[in-house]
Amino acid sequence: MPEAVALLQKYWKHDKFRSLQKEIITSVLGGHDTFAVMPTGGGKSVCFQIPALMKDGICLVISPLVALMKDQVANLQKRNIKAIALTGGIRSEEMIDLLDNCQFGNYKFLYVSPERLQSDWILERIKNLPINLITIDEAHCVSQWGHDFRPAYLKISELKKHFPTIPFLALTATATPSVKIDIITELGLHEPHVFEKSFARENIAYMVFEVEDKLFRIEQILKKNPQPSIIYVRNRKSCLEISSQLNSLGFNATYYHGGLSSKEKDKNMEAWMDEKVQVIVATNAFGMGIDKANVKTVIHIQLPENMENYYQEAGRAGRNGERAFALLLTNPSDITQAENQFIKILPDKKFLNLMYVKLNNYFQIAYGEGINEKFNFNLHRFCLKYEFPTLKTYNALQFLDRQGIITLSQEFSEKITLQFLIPSKEVMRYMSLNHNDEEIILAILRTYPGIYEMQTAFNLQLISKKSSHKESEILAVLHKLKEKEIIDYHSKNNDATILFNEVREDERTISRVSKHLENQNQLKKEQLKAVVNYVSEKSICKSRLILNYFGEETSVDCGICSFCITKKIKKKDTKLLSKEIIKLLDEDDLNSRDIQNKTRSSPDDVIFVLQELLENEIILVKPNNKYTLKS
Structure with a gap:
């Protein structure tokens, strides 16, 4: 494969392929349908970009992630490779021009979302292009048992009718055994x-620690590993809070979340990539296309939604092959919080049906009508009118969007953002002199406690309700307040469209798709x-737990995870430690961290003995989280 290696050297400045890349490229060049499961950081994009460059024509790349499409197109363009992405927000006339460019402009890559392929006229134009390869990225989306099922993926197999001799390449970073079978079946891959x-x-140590004070443990980890x-x-709020706390502790930290402007995202990302800061605190919006080889630690301070996401995020550590750490810090309340965040906001059939009926009523759509009608839509106003929970409603709308019942534009950021610029003492003084404004300002401060520290998304309808003002x-x-420079205030007109x-057809419509909803909720x-x-299991190697989840059976422990390390450490005699703790508490009340430092014991040992002493009613926990001897 000298030509493939030459292209790798020319465009990517690498002299050799990574594991499996060469085999996948050979399969695709041989005209075979191909399915590859390559964990995050494995170099999936090269597997379709190299063979597409080696053949005449254009590679069609189907991907659900707008950010990733834009990122890959930008990277290809930087290398002087002609690529186009048909993302949302592009007008039909512009779309026609882009497709003309693909047909007559010697372009090599066309990125589209699966939903775009459902437009008949776009599909007709694509059928007339000189397609040399069809790549399905994030292929797990085709499976109802995948972590991001999208019904539009089910229609990709129809491309086989139009391009019977063109190979399909399905790529995913994470797939359980049942998802793998689904991908091959639903995409109609022929003897792939x-x-x-x-x-x-093997270089990542997966660590799970149950801790009372997560910030203190983060401080210890970052001091030990300054990379x-x-x-x-x-x-988003936690992003700012944790990064501020770390900066106050002497670390250089920045943050990244979906609510930042592109300029802020680029600035913060650049500071971290160039190592002007050690730490970036981020939501799961961070990570698309990020390839920093020397990340030493990835720390999760709350439970992730699923093991697929956790594996991908943890896998951003140690891509240079050196020892790295993926740490998950937990405490007993995390499970309840995760259930509240991920499970209690799932709409059931009853709620979906009610929300759909109200949505039609909201826009005065009569039964049997409404097809192809488009409306501006404010999610918060809609939820306030019908007293619907916002997140559950948003999830219900997203489900209807994925089922193709509605098309929802993703413009749900608040219309107003604001931040107080003067200290709270001065705000109180202003209220004492301006009684007419007091109720409104108090309602804002009580609703948004972080409004002094950051630009905060502001719900006008909610404050109207809370303050009883129009x-x-x-x-x-x-x-x-803006004129007096008390607040920084921005207003945008960015309602969504539906x-x-x-x-x-009300219940008939919902009944048709409710089985998919039940499957997704159960999943x-x-x-x-x-x-x-994964968090609770104390008797199995953490690396083995991850491998077993993805269908890889192994009986060999990794030797470096939190379970394996605990096995190696000689446990302290719990009876001696118990006596030591009782003696310390006889002198003074202490928290668990003080006890850990004074006894020079591991957190696990201390917590185990404290729980025993609590159960035997020898000690008590005071409201300030200090332990004391029971009198």
Whole structure:
């Protein structure tokens, strides 16, 4: 394969292929349908980009991730390779021009979402292109048992009718055994050559620690490992809070989440990539196309939604092959919080049906009508009107979108953001002098406690309800506060749009798709159960647990995870430790960290003995989390 290696050297500056890349490229060049499971960081994109460059024509890449499509197109363009992505928000006239470029402009790559292929006129144009390879990225989306099922993927197999001699290449980073079978079946792959890279990452030590004070443990980890680190958190507010706390402790930290502007994202990302900061605190919006080889630690401080996501995020550590750490810090309340975040917000059939009926009523669509009608839509206003929980409603709308019943534009950021610029003491002084504004300002401060530290998304309807003032009155106060430079205030007109793709049939519509909903809800529950098992299981190697989840059986322990390390450490005599703790508590009340330091014991040993002493009613926990002897 001298030509393939020459292209690798010319465009990617590498002299040799990584594991399985050469075999996959050979299979594709031989005209075979090919299916590859390559864990994150394995170099999946090269597997279709090299063979596409070696053949005449254009490679069609089907991907559900707009950010990844844009990232790959930008990277190809940087290498002077002609590539186009048909992403959302492109007008029909512009789309026609782009497709003309593909047909007549010697382009090598066309990226589309699976939903785009459902437009008949786009499909007709693609059928007339000189397609040399059809690549299905994130192929697990075709499976109802995958962690991101998208019904539009089920229609990809129809391309086989139009391109019977063109090879399909299906790629995914994570797939359980049942998902692998689904991918081959649903995509209609013909006698595919299957390549699977082991999910084992022998240089990553998977660590799970139950801790009371997560920030203190993070501080210990980062001091011990001063190399580049990622800390994954659950929401945008935590990004700012944790990065601020780390900066105050003397670490250089920045943050990244979906609510930042492109300029802020690029600036913060660059600071971390160039190692001007050690730590980037991020939501799961961070990671698309990130390939930093020397990440030493990836820390999760809340439970992930599923093992697929956790494996991908943890796998951003140690891509240079050196020892790295994937740490998950937990405490007993995390499981309840994860259930609240991931399970309790799932819409059931009853809620989906009610929400769909109200949605049609909201836009005054009569039964049997509404097809192809488009409306501006404000999610928060809709939820307020019908007293629906926002996240559950959003999930229900997303489900209808994925089933093709509606098309939902993804523009759900708040219309207003604001931040207080003066200290709280000065705000109180202002309220004492301006009694008419007091109720509105108090409602804002009580609803958004972090509004002094950061630009905060602001729900006008919610504050109207809480303060018992009209929206116009609240806006007048906000304008006044901005003029006096008390707040920084931004307003955007960015309502979403909803396109109804079917006539309104209420329960008939929902009954048709409810089985998919039940399957998805059950899957999410099972996935979270697997995460809880990973965290709670104390008698199996953590690396083996991950491999078993993805269908790789092994009886060999990794030797470096938290379970394996604990096995190696000689356990302290619990009776002696118990006596030592009782003696210390006889002198003073102490928290677990103080006890750990004074006894020079491991956190696990200390927690075990403290639990025993609590159960035997020898000690008590005070409201300030300090332990004391029971009198």
